Amino acid sequence: EVQLQQSGAELVRPGTSVKLSCKVSGDTITAYYMHFVKQRPGQGLEWIGRIDPEDDSTKYAEKFKNKATLTADTSSNTAYLKLSSLTSEDTATYFCTTGATHFDYWGQGVMVTVSS
Amino acid sequence: DIVLTQAPLSVSVTPGESASISCRSSKSLLSSKGITSLYWYLQRPGKSPQLLIYQMSNLASGVPDRFSSSGSETDFTLKISKVETEDVGVYYCGHRLEYPLTFGSGTKLEIK
Numbered sequence: 518e519v520q521l522q523q524s525g526a527e528l529v530r531p532g533t534s535v536k537l538s539c540k541v542s543g544d545t546i547t548a549y550y551m552h553f554v555k556q557r558p559g560q561g562l563e564w565i566g567r568i569d570p571e572d573d574s575t576k577y578a579e580k581f582k583n584k585a586t587l588t589a590d591t592s593s594n595t596a597y598l599k600l601s602s603l604t605s606e607d608t609a610t611y612f613c614t615t616g617a618t619h620f621d622y623w624g625q626g627v628m629v630t631v632s633s
Numbered sequence: 634d635i636v637l638t639q640a641p642l643s644v645s646v647t648p649g650e651s652a653s654i655s656c657r658s659s660k661s662l663l664s665s666k667g668i669t670s671l672y673w674y675l676q677r678p679g680k681s682p683q684l685l686i687y688q689m690s691n692l693a694s695g696v697p698d699r700f701s702s703s704g705s706e707t708d709f710t711l712k713i714s715k716v717e718t719e720d721v722g723v724y725y726c727g728h729r730l731e732y733p734l735t736f737g738s739g740t741k742l743e744i745k
Contacts, residue, residue: 552734554682556660559740561723561725561736561739562674562676562682562725562727562736562739563736564733564734564736565734576732576733577733578732578734579733580735589692592700601708610684612681614682618684618687618693619672619684619687619729620674620682620684620727621684621693621694623681623682623683624681625681
């Protein structure tokens with residue numbers, strides 16, 4: 518069974534960057550696109566973007582084009598989400614998700630808190 | 634961007650009764666391949682979302698058949714029959730017709 522293990526919670530300063538990881542087990546990361554989804558406290562789901570680990574091609578939601586960068590390392594079966602120029606608006610839980618059907622598998626989520 | 638509008642905002646259900654959640658799309662979700670690109674997810678309290686329904690009416694693996702979904706190209710309904718306490722959470726609809734992918738704002742299901 519495919520499992521997605523995300524990195525631990527982060528407390529970061531405004532204006533800095535953070536890089537979150539999502540490690541795939543049970544299959545190769547190149548099998549499917551990897552998507553990332555944002556959820557602010559008490560709010561709904563927001564699609565950030567996706568990467569095709571096969572060729573590193575990416576798609577982003579417009580509002581995240583200057584905020585998020587998706588990468589993948591096939592040697593470690595891991596996808597990454599880098600968030601830059603962090604503000605309080607970036608305080609949220611970030612999920613990675615993938616699968617053959619669509620969002621079949623989800624990581625446990627990683628909470629990012631932006632605070633001085 | 635495709636806007637998905639869910640209703641109601643919340644629903645309170647007695648165990649054993651049924652519940653319905655609506656999702657309306659601002660654009661037809663019927664793809665050129667004849668697939669209706671509408672998905673339903675459940676996010677239980679404190680948990681990651683899980684896929685319930687794919688391509689409008691197909692049950693995801695391991696999901697009980699108390700869950701069903703139907704609709705047209707723009708209007709969709711998730712029905713939960715014989716609601717159980719484990720069904721508590723927030724239900725989201727979503728699409729994958731085109732980028733950007735979007736989700737509805739969610740419907741919270743509570744038990745009476």
